[in-house]
Amino acid sequence: MLDLTSAEEASGRLGISRASLYAYVSRGLIRSFASPHDPRQKLYSLEDVTALAERKARFRRPAAAAATALDWGLPVLETSITQIKDGHLYYRELDAIRLAETATLEETALLLIGGLDRAAFQAPSPLVRNVVGTLPGPAFGPYDFVTQAVRLLSAPVPMEARAAEVATILRLVTAAGSGADPGAEPIHQHLAAAWRAPRAADAIRRALVLSADHELSASAFAVRVTASTGTSLRNAVIAGLAALSGPHHGGMIERVRTFLEAPRAAEAPGFRHRLYPDGDPRAPALLERLPLLASDATTLQAVESATGDRPSLDAALVMLERAYGLPAGASFALFAIGRTAGWLAHAIEQRSQATLIRPRARYVLAEENPS
Known part of the structure; x- marks a missing residue:
């Protein structure tokens, strides 16, 4: 079962605005889902939020970023061929x-x-x-x-x-x-x-x-x-x-x-x-x-x-x-x-x-x- 979180909590964990959160979703970095209780409300993958927060922390430390960027890390090349x-x-x-x-x-x-x-x-x-x-x-x-x-x-x-x-x-x-x-x-x-x-x-x-x-x-x-x-x-x-x-x-x-x-x-x-x-x-x-x-x-x-x-x-x-x-x-x-x-x-x-x-x-x- 996928753990979900609210926009407020996701933004808080990442230290970003709601607009930036929506931008991450549009780029495919964070998955969003309709709330089962209110279809008008969006919930966000806690796994994706946590992973992105960890990556942001690493990238504030250049040495750590260099060591981990190619290990299932953030996208390193742009392509128009395939998207997951x-x-x-x-x-x-x-x-x-x-x-x-x-x-x-x-x-x-x-x-x-x-x-x-x-x-x-x-x-x-x-x-x-x-x-x-x-x-x-x-x-x-x-x-x-x-x-x-x-x-x-x-x-x-x-x-x-x-x-x-x-x-x-x-x-x-x-x-x-x-x-x-x-x-x-x-x-x-x-x-x-x-x-x-x-x-x-x-x-x-x-x-x-x-x-x-x-x-x-x-x-x-x-x-x-x-x-x-x-x-x-x-x-x-x-x-x-x-x-x-x-x-x-x-x-x-x-x-x-x-x-x-x-x-x-x-x-x-x-x-x-x-x-x-x-x-x-x-x-x-x-x-x-x-x-x-x-x-x-x-x-x-x-x-x-x-x-x-x-x-x-x-x-x-x-x-x-x-x-x-x-x-x-x-x-x-x-x-x-x-x-x-x-x-x-x-x-x-x-x-x-x-x-x-x-x-x-x-x-x-x-x-x-x-x-």
Whole structure:
């Protein structure tokens, strides 16, 4: 249950005027809700108010601010791509959950990036066909998938127009997980056929769209730092893949799979998200239509009953994989392929700003090794 407080108390805790409080709400820093007793009255998230008060206190001390700004701190970059607000996820002002009802990944990429000719996705790419022709087969899991995707993206190819370049990169990353050239076929249909799971096509489509972007995640930040140097879109996506493979990011999916295979009450990875106190909305959008394994349905109920935690997208992706009998590790491939659309949007937006991301470090003396 979310703790709420009045405007008077919130303003007092923060030491600001009512007008400043409303400005914080409009910027998405504090969530507001209608009072259950008086719909005309607004109440404010006590968690958000307390967190903002702590941040304001830290930022009055420059050393402390420098040490904590990048640890789930205040926004450090401006973007028009994705917003997380009041428990909702928006792609370019559109509700991502609603978008996932019908949109394809290609349509989502066009939305996130903007200004591209959709015809690039309507014809096969000879460049992709040539590069993918030597693949030994699909690759799954953080290490094998990323290794294969990086090899494909590193192949020398001629320069392309922006829309064609985006389509090529998205198809090359897809090929890492399918082992074949997607051609002009919609990516979700291509994956369903490659993985011999035609019944999973629509679930795969929704999973790709829901995975497409998530604001300034660790991998998106890596992409933006890399893109800010002026390097190619391919190299920026490679940086995102490397960051995604870590156990605290996309590698969380492997921890979820291990847990679902042998659930333990004391540990439930993938069942909470710090940006969604009331639950990750992407998970139910994917889970509600899956033919879940009975054991996974039982685990969902058991974890929520024991901890109150609800599944994140990581857990939902693994349950999709298990529900349709997809190859082990296909859930990571889905996440990476979908997220490539967002990485491309971040790289292109960052390059348009023509500024180098170069934060300063705070030097501290290393502790001496004990003798």
